[in-house]
Amino acid sequence: MRTDSRLSRMLHALIHMDRLGGKATSEQLAQMLATNPVVVRRTMAGLRRDGLVASEPGHGGGWALARPLDAITLKDIYAALDEPELFAIGQSQDHPECLVEQAVNGALAETLSQARDLIAARFAAVTLGDLSRDFDDRFAAGRGA
Amino acid sequence: MRTDSRLSRMLHALIHMDRLGGKATSEQLAQMLATNPVVVRRTMAGLRRDGLVASEPGHGGGWALARPLDAITLKDIYAALDEPELFAIGQSQDHPECLVEQAVNGALAETLSQARDLIAARFAAVTLGDLSRDFDDRFAAGRGA
DNA sequence: TCCATATGAAACTATCGAAGTTACGAATAT
DNA sequence: ATATTCGTAACTTCGATAGTTTCATATGGA
Numbered sequence: 001m002r003t004d005s006r007l008s009r010m011l012h013a014l015i016h017m018d019r020l021g022g023k024a025t026s027e028q029l030a031q032m033l034a035t036n037p038v039v040v041r042r043t044m045a046g047l048r049r050d051g052l053v054a055s056e057p058g059h060g061g062g063w064a065l066a067r068p069l070d071a072i073t074l075k076d077i078y079a080a081l082d083e084p085e086l087f088a089i090g091q092s093q094d095h096p097e098c099l100v101e102q103a104v105n106g107a108l109a110e111t112l113s114q115a116r117d118l119i120a121a122r123f124a125a126v127t128l129g130d131l132s133r134d135f136d137d138r139f140a141a142g143r144g145a
Numbered sequence: 146m147r148t149d150s151r152l153s154r155m156l157h158a159l160i161h162m163d164r165l166g167g168k169a170t171s172e173q174l175a176q177m178l179a180t181n182p183v184v185v186r187r188t189m190a191g192l193r194r195d196g197l198v199a200s201e202p203g204h205g206g207g208w209a210l211a212r213p214l215d216a217i218t219l220k221d222i223y224a225a226l227d228e229p230e231l232f233a234i235g236q237s238q239d240h241p242e243c244l245v246e247q248a249v250n251g252a253l254a255e256t257l258s259q260a261r262d263l264i265a266a267r268f269a270a271v272t273l274g275d276l277s278r279d280f281d282d283r284f285a286a287g288r289g290a
Numbered sequence: 291t292c293c294a295t296a297t298g299a300a301a302c303t304a305t306c307g308a309a310g311t312t313a314c315g316a317a318t319a320t
Numbered sequence: 321a322t323a324t325t326c327g328t329a330a331c332t333t334c335g336a337t338a339g340t341t342t343c344a345t346a347t348g349g350a
Contacts, residue, residue: 002306003235011249012237034240036339057297058347088233090148092157094179103279104156111267115260122256134248147335181310202326203318
């Protein structure tokens with residue numbers, strides 16, 4: 001399975017936007033993410049819908065952060081992407097009436113549910129501001145500070 | 146992404162095998178899993194390699210459990226499948242040298258690592274015997290016991 | 291007004307791994 | 321001998337993200 005990189009990419013994009021003064025075009029972001037402007041627009045659409053960013057067409061337009069990074073959690077971004085599936089392993093749905101299958105699926109579902117809760121709690125607790133400060137630390141470390 | 150159902154299917158298959166006296170052919174298992182005998186053989190190959198089951202060709206052959214269900218953990222099965230990727234969300238690998246990307250990937254990796262540890266601990270703690278007894282409970286409940 | 295710059299969106303292709311299928315060889319028991 | 325069963329290679333199908341092409345629309349400046 002090919003893993004979904006949209007969450008990672010949007011985090012990356014928004015932090016870069018912040019460092020560009022809170023604004024950027026799809027073209028600029030596409031270069032930062034090594035992808036296509038259309039992919040950027042498509043992926044950002046949910047963030048706009050949820051009020052995390054705003055967009056304006058035409059000359060001088062582009063994308064703008066609608067909130068400070070400290071007011072955006074990973075959970076906000078994840079929700080704006082319509083909560084993509086977290087897990088690559090799943091239940092077999094072959095014979096829903098088979099009690100063995102139900103027992104197996106129940107056990108897996110409970111385990112994955114616990115993992116989901118853990119991830120959700122982390123996503124809710126971490127802001128883009130936190131990640132941006134992580135960057136600052138890495139930058140300082142990279143300069144040997 | 147289409148979720149990988151091999152773990153679920155193998156648990157399902159081995160419990161059914163146990164209830165058939167510990168033996169079954171690929172054809173029988175394929176019917177239980179609503180799939181093809183070749184898919185069963187392919188998926189069971191890792192389990193044979195790891196000594197969880199044995200296979201014999203020819204007339205009267207088929208698959209046999211090599212251990213009691215209580216001596217097989219979900220972790221054993223997961224390992225026999227060569228530890229398939231657990232998560233459907235991933236890091237972007239576009240610009241590994243970008244410090245923003247490193248900060249983002251680091252945060253995601255840490256969260257997923259915690260979730261992975263949680264899942265691994267559950268997998269190590271649960272045996273197929275446990276799931277089989279879950280089945281017994283469901284069966285009793287289904288009969289109104 | 292004219293035009294370059296942007297986003298919006300539809301429609302299509304590319305990609306990648308699990309899953310499914312076909313086909314044939316090899317081994318085993320009756 | 322023959323039917324049964326696994327082993328394996330090779331190919332197709334499927335589904336979702338990702339990538340691409342194309343055109344419409346809106347904005348601001350010359």
